Amino acid sequence: MFTALAWRAVFASTAMKKGHSLNNGENHNHFPLARRPSSAVEKAAPGAKRVLSGMVADTLALVKTKPVKPVLSILVCGGIVDGYAELFEAILRPYLDSQYNLKVSACDYAVEIIRLAEQQSFDLFIVILNNVWQGLDKIHLDAPDGGMWGDRIMLLKRLKAQFGKPIIALSGIATIEMSERSKQAGADVFFPMPFDVNEFLPALETTLKIKIPRDLATPDEIISLKSRPLNRRGKLLVVDDEEGVRESMRVIFENEYDLFMAEDGLTAIELAKQNDIDVAVLDICMAVMSGLEVLERLKILKPDIEVIMMSGYGTNDCIRESFRLGASDYINKPFDISTIRAAVSKAMQHCTLRKRNTPKLSIAVCGHCDESFCEWLGAIFHELLSKKYTVKIEPFIFADELFEAAQGKPFDLFIVFLNPRLPRKVDAHELVATLKRQFQKPILILTNEIIYGLDSAAGFKQAGADAFFSFMPPFPPAGFKEALEKCVSKNQQT
Amino acid sequence: MAGKQNGSHKIGQDELTVFVSPELEQLRQLVAGARAQLVELEVEYTKEKSRVDVVQAALFRQLREHYQKRDRLRLMVDYRRKFLDSLTSGDAEAAKQAEQNFEQARTQSDKDYEELAAVAGKKKKLTAEQEAELTQLWKKLVKLYHPDRFANEPDKLETFHKLTAAINQAKDTGDIETLRAIAEDPHGFILRHGWAKLDFKDEKELAQLKRLHETLQKEIAAVTELLKDLRASPDCELCQLAEQKPGVLDELAVDRAKQLEVENAELEKQAGQLAIKIKKLTNEPPHT
Numbered sequence: 001m002f003t004a005l006a007w008r009a010v011f012a013s014t015a016m017k018k019g020h021s022l023n024n025g026e027n028h029n030h031f032p033l034a035r036r037p038s039s040a041v042e043k044a045a046p047g048a049k050r051v052l053s054g055m056v057a058d059t060l061a062l063v064k065t066k067p068v069k070p071v072l073s074i075l076v077c078g079g080i081v082d083g084y085a086e087l088f089e090a091i092l093r094p095y096l097d098s099q100y101n102l103k104v105s106a107c108d109y110a111v112e113i114i115r116l117a118e119q120q121s122f123d124l125f126i127v128i129l130n131n132v133w134q135g136l137d138k139i140h141l142d143a144p145d146g147g148m149w150g151d152r153i154m155l156l157k158r159l160k161a162q163f164g165k166p167i168i169a170l171s172g173i174a175t176i177e178m179s180e181r182s183k184q185a186g187a188d189v190f191f192p193m194p195f196d197v198n199e200f201l202p203a204l205e206t207t208l209k210i211k212i213p214r215d216l217a218t219p220d221e222i223i224s225l226k227s228r229p230l231n232r233r234g235k236l237l238v239v240d241d242e243e244g245v246r247e248s249m250r251v252i253f254e255n256e257y258d259l260f261m262a263e264d265g266l267t268a269i270e271l272a273k274q275n276d277i278d279v280a281v282l283d284i285c286m287a288v289m290s291g292l293e294v295l296e297r298l299k300i301l302k303p304d305i306e307v308i309m310m311s312g313y314g315t316n317d318c319i320r321e322s323f324r325l326g327a328s329d330y331i332n333k334p335f336d337i338s339t340i341r342a343a344v345s346k347a348m349q350h351c352t353l354r355k356r357n358t359p360k361l362s363i364a365v366c367g368h369c370d371e372s373f374c375e376w377l378g379a380i381f382h383e384l385l386s387k388k389y390t391v392k393i394e395p396f397i398f399a400d401e402l403f404e405a406a407q408g409k410p411f412d413l414f415i416v417f418l419n420p421r422l423p424r425k426v427d428a429h430e431l432v433a434t435l436k437r438q439f440q441k442p443i444l445i446l447t448n449e450i451i452y453g454l455d456s457a458a459g460f461k462q463a464g465a466d467a468f469f470s471f472m473p474p475f476p477p478a479g480f481k482e483a484l485e486k487c488v489s490k491n492q493q494t
Numbered sequence: 495m496a497g498k499q500n501g502s503h504k505i506g507q508d509e510l511t512v513f514v515s516p517e518l519e520q521l522r523q524l525v526a527g528a529r530a531q532l533v534e535l536e537v538e539y540t541k542e543k544s545r546v547d548v549v550q551a552a553l554f555r556q557l558r559e560h561y562q563k564r565d566r567l568r569l570m571v572d573y574r575r576k577f578l579d580s581l582t583s584g585d586a587e588a589a590k591q592a593e594q595n596f597e598q599a600r601t602q603s604d605k606d607y608e609e610l611a612a613v614a615g616k617k618k619k620l621t622a623e624q625e626a627e628l629t630q631l632w633k634k635l636v637k638l639y640h641p642d643r644f645a646n647e648p649d650k651l652e653t654f655h656k657l658t659a660a661i662n663q664a665k666d667t668g669d670i671e672t673l674r675a676i677a678e679d680p681h682g683f684i685l686r687h688g689w690a691k692l693d694f695k696d697e698k699e700l701a702q703l704k705r706l707h708e709t710l711q712k713e714i715a716a717v718t719e720l721l722k723d724l725r726a727s728p729d730c731e732l733c734q735l736a737e738q739k740p741g742v743l744d745e746l747a748v749d750r751a752k753q754l755e756v757e758n759a760e761l762e763k764q765a766g767q768l769a770i771k772i773k774k775l776t777n778e779p780p781h782t
Contacts, residue, residue, distance in 0.1 A: 048606040048609050050606075051561065051606055052550055052610060053728070054561070055554060055557055056728050056729050056732050059553060059732060059743075059750055070739065071739045071740060071741060071742070073740070101741070103740075103741065
């Protein structure tokens with residue numbers, strides 16, 4: 001029930017909104033509110049206010065005279081190394097630049113991706129499903145590693161659910177199952193990698209509901225993923241002590257890959273040292289050296305090798321141990337052709353993708369001749385550099401050998417090992433200074449404190465060394481990782 | 495008083511009814527409704543103003559140098575022209591006056607920029623928590639709007655003006671700290687500033703409640719108007735533009751800076767030419 005007063009109040013409010021005053025004299029001493037505007041700036045300095053409004057007006061005038069291209073922002077999620085943002089930008093900019101203000105960002109960490117997308121709105125997500133088969137359902141977004149290696153399918157689902165923007169999924173694993181899975185998870189389109197720009201553009205048009213002009217001549221600078229074909233056959237190593245298995249593998253794969261056969265572990269490791277093997281198929285139960293042992297040594301020798309284990313009577317422990325040591329797949333014997341084919345082809349794809357994405361780091365060690373030492377050092381460096389590089393370490397005893405080799409192929413980093421047991425042909429300071437002068441690459445010195453105290457670091461640094469570390473256990477010492485990373489990043493800049 | 499009446503309250507099951515003046519009760523409801531409406535409007539205005547200010551501050555930071563240079567050059571060109579005019583007409587007094595004016599205007603202009611820089615430096619985007627907190631703060635603050643109960647007590651009325659002014663200023667500058675301080679303990683805030691005590695209890699009298707309600711209505715109308723003005727302002731237009739298209743503000747600022755560089759170069763040329771003329775006339779370089 002409204003009383004007269006209530007009606008009056010309602011009327012008053014509407015009247016006042018319309019700018020009429022209801023105080024027709026009867027309430028002339030009505031409570032006076034502190035009137036606005038009362039902003040500090042407005043009150044204190046009318047000049048300052050003028051300056052600000054001038055700036056705003058000028059800037060807005062600029063908008064009106066110049067048509068501002070709408071922003072098209074794309075987030076590339078995943079991809080083992082940086083550079084994906086630049087790659088997609090290089091591909092798309094020539095087509096989109098006339099109409100859109102293209103912004104491409106890239107991010108690898110799942111958690112970081114979500115955070116980025118929450119902060120700024122993206123029009124499109126391009127998700128690279130590169131390691132989807134690894135760690136599937138094992139690692140989630142809230143994993144302690146920040147979800148870096150989290151399941152990308154989960155990421156797809158999350159992106160779709162949270163942001164509802166178009167998603168294009170790309171993968172080096174071009175199976176129908178992969179395509180289906182990514183589409184189920186929320187991808188609008190699935191593309192196998194490498195892809196063709198001419199196929200990619202129509203997909204972009206449909207997902208973003210935009211029209212992309214096609215009449216431009218394909219500019220030379222467009223980097224097509226397709227223009228980087230696999231120019232070599234994959235190298236497959238088969239290790240089995242049964243002749244029959246080796247033969248059948250030869251029949252299955254001889255047309256597809258370069259085959260290497262070994263009947264025992266030692267031969268296999270020798271073959272792997274001499275050849276750049278991509279994928280190895282290992283039997284677990286072998287005489288002399290078991291498959292697991294071969295796997296362990298292969299992984300130390302070549303951390304990026306893909307290894308498929310097979311066994312006729314593998315126990316759960318055995319399978320678990322295989323995966324712990326870094327095997328990428330496990331197959332029961334006897335196997336059918338399609339199973340082994342699929343496993344090898346998947347491993348090959350992984351390998352080529354990783355090779356394409358992983359930069360190589362070539363290191364020369366001077367002053368230490370032991371190959372196994374280099375293997376060990378290589379494995380440590382691989383770990384220390386967060387597995388971002390394929391590390392290759394070559395040993396040199398004598399300085400002149402090193403110089404000769406370094407003329408032919410560029411090393412990314414020199415490690416001078418001040419080893420007291422080796423005959424020193426040149427003065428170490430002179431060696432460092434010459435290396436620096438000739439090759440301008442980072443130099444890292446490892447020393448045994450018996451001969452060279454750590455206080456000699458200053459002298460070597462003066463000669464051109466970038467870092468100086470003790471080689472006494474425990475190795476690596478504190479700060480070594482940082483120094484190594486610094487050397488590597490410095491090298492990339494040069 | 496027992497028995498059913500208009501506006502009476504039922505308490506419990508024992509049919510006890512307490513007489514309340516129907517008008518008073520309805521007025522209380524109206525006051526509560528008006529307060530809720532005012533809270534909503536104030537929160538919206540504070541949020542919007544803060545957004546606009548953040549964008550403006552960003553623009554200012556990017557363009558300050560160019561604008562300040564332009565304004566200085568403009569003043570200088572203007573001064574040299576006037577100075578030259580007065581010299582040619584032989585009016586030494588006017589020349590001196592022009593010099594003084596120039597000096598003054600330049601000091602003022604530099605002061606304006608300093609002030610703006612100080613304000614712009616403090617502008618920060620409201621966090622999600624702060625935005626959520628705003629509603630709670632305004633619920634408390636709106637209770638502080640009171641009718642003319644202080645009309646006959648000049649010292650209290652003055653305190654009240656100061657308090658509402660402090661609230662308004664904090665709202666306009668996005669100073670959430672001050673809003674929080676006032677909302678949490680208005681009496682403490684008043685005491686800290688050495689103002690007279692205020693009583694914020696709601697009135698019981700019909701006439702006073704009426705005035706309270708009208709005050710609130712006035713305040714609602716005022717904030718609505720403010721919000722409307724803000725939304726229609728170029729400041730808000732720029733803010734919307736910046737929010738719709740990330741990065742556009744930076745681009746515009748870069749373009750504007752380029753324009754200003756051209757303008758400044760032209761002004762510098764003019765100033766230089768005037769300086770030559772002045773030197774020819776006085777044999778002295780002009781005041782810079």
